[in-house]
Amino acid sequence: MDSVGLDVNRLRVLGAIARRGSMTGAAADLQYTPSAISQQVRRLEAEVGQPVLERHTRGVRLTDAGRAIVRHLASIDNQLAALQSELDDIAGLRAGSLRLGTFPTVAASLLPVAVNRFHQEHPGVDLKVVSARLEQLMEHLERRRVEMTLLWDYPWSRIEVPELELIELLQDPTEVVVSATHHLAGRGEVRMAELAHESWVTRGGAHPVAEVLSWTALRAGFEPTVAFEANDYQEAQAMVAVGLGVALAPRLALANLRDDVTVLSLGDEAPRRRILLAALKGRSPTPAERAMAQVLRDVGAEAAADLGSARAARDGGSATPPS
Structure with a gap:
C-alpha cells in the first residue's frame, strides 16, 4: 500500500x-x-x-x-x-515570508518608505532584506536566496538576462555635487562641458559612478582629473565640501545631503539609471511578492514625481546657463 x-x-x-x-x-x-x-x-x-x-x-x-x-x-x-x-x-498576507534584495543607495532612500508601508499593511509577513552589489544580487536571485531584488542599469549597460522579469520603478538622474562656496553653487543647472577644468571626487574600487563620470565627461569632450576616490557617498560629499573637487552622484544617493554642499542638475545631459524590480521568469509570485511589488511601484512613482517637481522648481527659480 x-x-x-x-x-x-x-x-x-x-x-x-x-x-x-x-x-x-x-x-x-x-x-x-x-x-x-x-x-x-x-x-x-x-x-x-x-x-x-x-x-x-x-x-x-x-x-x-x-x-x-x-x-x-x-x-x-x-x-x-x-x-x-x-x-x-x-x-491573505496574515502570514508568510519574503526575502528581498536591494543595494545601498536605494536602501538609504526609497526602501525604508516601502518597508514601513509594507509592514503597516501586512504585519504578519516575515520580511528579510539583503543589501549587496549588483553581481551579488543577481547571484542571490539565481540561487533563490531572495525571491525578488532591486537592481539598476544605465543606457550603455542594460541588464539583458532572458531569465529575469524586470519592472522599471523609476529613472534616477545623475547630478553634480559642489561645495556651498563653489562659484557655480548658485546655479540650478550646469552643462558638463563647464566642468572640464574641475578636479573630481569619485568612488573607488571600480564603482559604477566612476564609469558614469568617464562616460559623461567623454561625451562633453574632456578627460576628468580625479583628485580623490571615496569609499562611500558621504565621504565623497565631505571631500566636495572642503573644495577638493566636484562629484557626480545619482539623485537617490543624495538622500542625506550635507548642509555645506549643493546639487546642480545636468538637465537633459544627465545619465539616468533605471531602478528595477527583478524576479525569475516562469514562477508564480506569492501573495507577499505581489504585494511588495505593488508597494514598490507606488513608492517609485511617488519618488519620480518628487524628482520631477524638484527639477521644475529648480528650473523655475534659477538663471538659465549661458549659451
Whole structure:
C-alpha cells in the first residue's frame, strides 16, 4: 500500500459509516446514494490493500484496518484544517515570508518608505532584506536566496538576462555635487562641458559612478582629473565640501545631503539609471511578492514625481546657463 495514494474524502466516508453504524446512515449524512457509498468503500479498500468493513446481515462492522483509519481520521482532519488556515493566512498576507534584495543607495532612500508601508499593511509577513552589489544580487536571485531584488542599469549597460522579469520603478538622474562656496553653487543647472577644468571626487574600487563620470565627461569632450576616490557617498560629499573637487552622484544617493554642499542638475545631459524590480521568469509570485511589488511601484512613482517637481522648481527659480 502507498499511503500517499489514500483519498481523504474516502477516509471521511468510512468515518461517517462508523459514526452512523451503517452505509445508509452515512449516505444520508453525506448526501450520497447508498450505492455511491458502497463504491467509495470498495475504492478505499483497493487503496488500503485490505478490507475496512465486514458486511453481515445486520449491517457492517469495522475491521482492524477500518478502526485504525477512523482512529487517525480526527487527527488528519485537524491537521488539514490547520494547513488550510495557514494557507488562508498566507493568501491573505496574515502570514508568510519574503526575502528581498536591494543595494545601498536605494536602501538609504526609497526602501525604508516601502518597508514601513509594507509592514503597516501586512504585519504578519516575515520580511528579510539583503543589501549587496549588483553581481551579488543577481547571484542571490539565481540561487533563490531572495525571491525578488532591486537592481539598476544605465543606457550603455542594460541588464539583458532572458531569465529575469524586470519592472522599471523609476529613472534616477545623475547630478553634480559642489561645495556651498563653489562659484557655480548658485546655479540650478550646469552643462558638463563647464566642468572640464574641475578636479573630481569619485568612488573607488571600480564603482559604477566612476564609469558614469568617464562616460559623461567623454561625451562633453574632456578627460576628468580625479583628485580623490571615496569609499562611500558621504565621504565623497565631505571631500566636495572642503573644495577638493566636484562629484557626480545619482539623485537617490543624495538622500542625506550635507548642509555645506549643493546639487546642480545636468538637465537633459544627465545619465539616468533605471531602478528595477527583478524576479525569475516562469514562477508564480506569492501573495507577499505581489504585494511588495505593488508597494514598490507606488513608492517609485511617488519618488519620480518628487524628482520631477524638484527639477521644475529648480528650473523655475534659477538663471538659465549661458549659451
